[in-house]
Amino acid sequence: MKFAWIDLRTVPEAHRTAVVDAAVHSRVAGVVADDPALLDGLPPTITRVLLVDSPLDSPHLVITPVDDQDRLDRLPSRSAFVTVSDDRTLKLACAAAERLDHTVVHFTDPTKIPLEIVIAAADGAPGKLITVVHDLVEAAIVLECLEHGSDGVLMAPADATEVFKLARLLEASSPPLSLTTLTVESLTHNGLGDRVCVDTASHFAEDEGILVGSFSSGFVLCCSETHPLPYMPTRPFRVNAGALHSYVLGPANRTNYLSELRSGSKVLAVNADGRTRELTVGRAKLESRPMLTITARSPEGVVVDLMVQDDWHVRVLGPGGKVLNVTELRPGDELLGHIASEQRHVGLPIGEFCKES
Template identity: 50%
Template sequence: MKLCWLDVRTKNESTTAILEEAVHQRIDGIVAATAEDLAGLPPTVKKVLFPEGTALPEDFGEADVVVVDPARHGDPAVLASRHPGVEFGRFVEIVDAESLDVACRSASTERWSVLLFRDPTKIPLEIVIAAARASGAEGSIITIAQDTEEAEIIFGVLELGSDGVMMAPVTVGDATALKAATVTQTPDLAMVELTITGVSHIGMGERACVDTCTHFRKDEGILVGSHSKGMILCVSETHPLPYMPTRPFRVNAGAIHSYTLSADSRTNYLSELKAGSKVLAVDVKGHTRLVAVGRVKIESRPLLSVDAVGPDGTTVNLILQDDWHVRVLGPGGVVHNSTELRPGDVVLGHLPTADRHVGYPIEEFCLEK
């Protein structure tokens, strides 16, 4: 889990409420300019003293970590030897190649490195993360973010991200939003074997190809279904075709009315998706990841209606393009061409339990047929 440090060195009328929210949200660290401002915080939060621009106090109070600027305060290793009960971190402001080199050394050797990048590019952070990884560093990189949008970007740099983010909140709600930005993992889903009970041609209709900004694996696709309580795993175009190149970013998903899964167990109609939307990529073992949509192509094509049943008797329907290069996945990653599906074939799917209201799961009576 990524670390969230809330910087309350600059106070406003909301600071007291922000601190209450931060404790409730289990923010990892509170950063203050004075030891007095850390007094009284619960033991569940790391107390970080960061006296930037001023001299170190004689008494660190309840501080767990003291972040220092070596040019003003001295070397963190020397300070740590004098104060064995406190952890020390190094603050580095990266403005050029020389300061970037200092940041790389700090990330490779210090227990805590608090980094401020003045330029908007994330390439210097990539270099620091790579240097720390190459050195086998055991310390943590805390990168200063201006807002939660930048925090999300920082957490994803090089697919590894900074170990943590430090952000100054402006108002109540910022601590909650920062904590939410740390959730980079999506939960696994329970995949079930569905038995095909019928396949029929239903004529023309609009289907959606979902083109994402990622490469799908051969055993990965997106879940699609006519009903919110039953979906079939549609595979991406990663498997060879004789008449066209593979398009490993694309899932020929289904008719435009169909549901698919996105973040936080929410569903979206395929017709709602657009550039910038997020959908849940799922593999045959139920492992998931959130991927960005780059484009959705909606075109009129002949359609097939595929009916299936789950182990518990739940019925599932999927309407997809009537063409053999449109495929779904079975157990073990077996690929089934849509036009060759027959009663008795076994495919993989997922059976959500909740009904839906504007895509959100909700416990209410809802009959879909």
């Protein structure tokens, strides 16, 4: 679990009480100060971190600044603060992250290359890496750097509002989805229509795709172009998704029409086990092509429709991540899909009566 520590050292005294209250109510993992008196009244649910130049006999977690290898070797505690400004201090941060329980790192340069090096050095180490960040934008980057991210972030908030925003950032995750097996009932050739290819800024895994459907009640897991195709190279960032009117499932259980996707939009990558992750759309490409409608049904009797390009190279995923070419589907074949329990209004789930056909 990613976590955040709030740094009180530079928070103005006028805002300090509100910031501490926000940290307690939003269940921030820790509060850092250089004055023990600021930590004494905190509840035991929060890690009280004392950052001091000289180790003290304190009931709190004591973190000591370290600026050379000799000081690191003689460190009486299992926690250190390292400022990285050159190759020597970068190596020091790596050594600390490999062996200490807590390593707080402040990078003086804006590039994230040194952070990537420390993350790689600490991979598999039992301790926690905490990175100093200047704002919420940097916190979001640091938490995902190198697909692993720093274990935690240390931020000095401007006010209580920033504490709550940081807590929400940490809660932002992509929970798994419950996938179901759909049985194909019919296939209909529709003639010419407009279909959308969704090109993302990330690679898809071989058993990943996006969930697309004509109705808000159900979606089919459309396969990416990660697998080899005749006559054309693979495009592991692309899903040939379906007709422009189709719903595509995105983060936070929200849908968009495929026609609405733009560079910078968000979609949800879903694998055959239901694991999800948020992806950024790099481009949405609309072209006129012959179309094919796949009609399938869930075990509960929910009808799911998907209109896709009528071509062999367009594929969907079946149970176990089996790759299925849409023009070779037959009634009785099984697909992976997702059934939604709510109807939709401007992409948001809502419990109202709505009939789609």
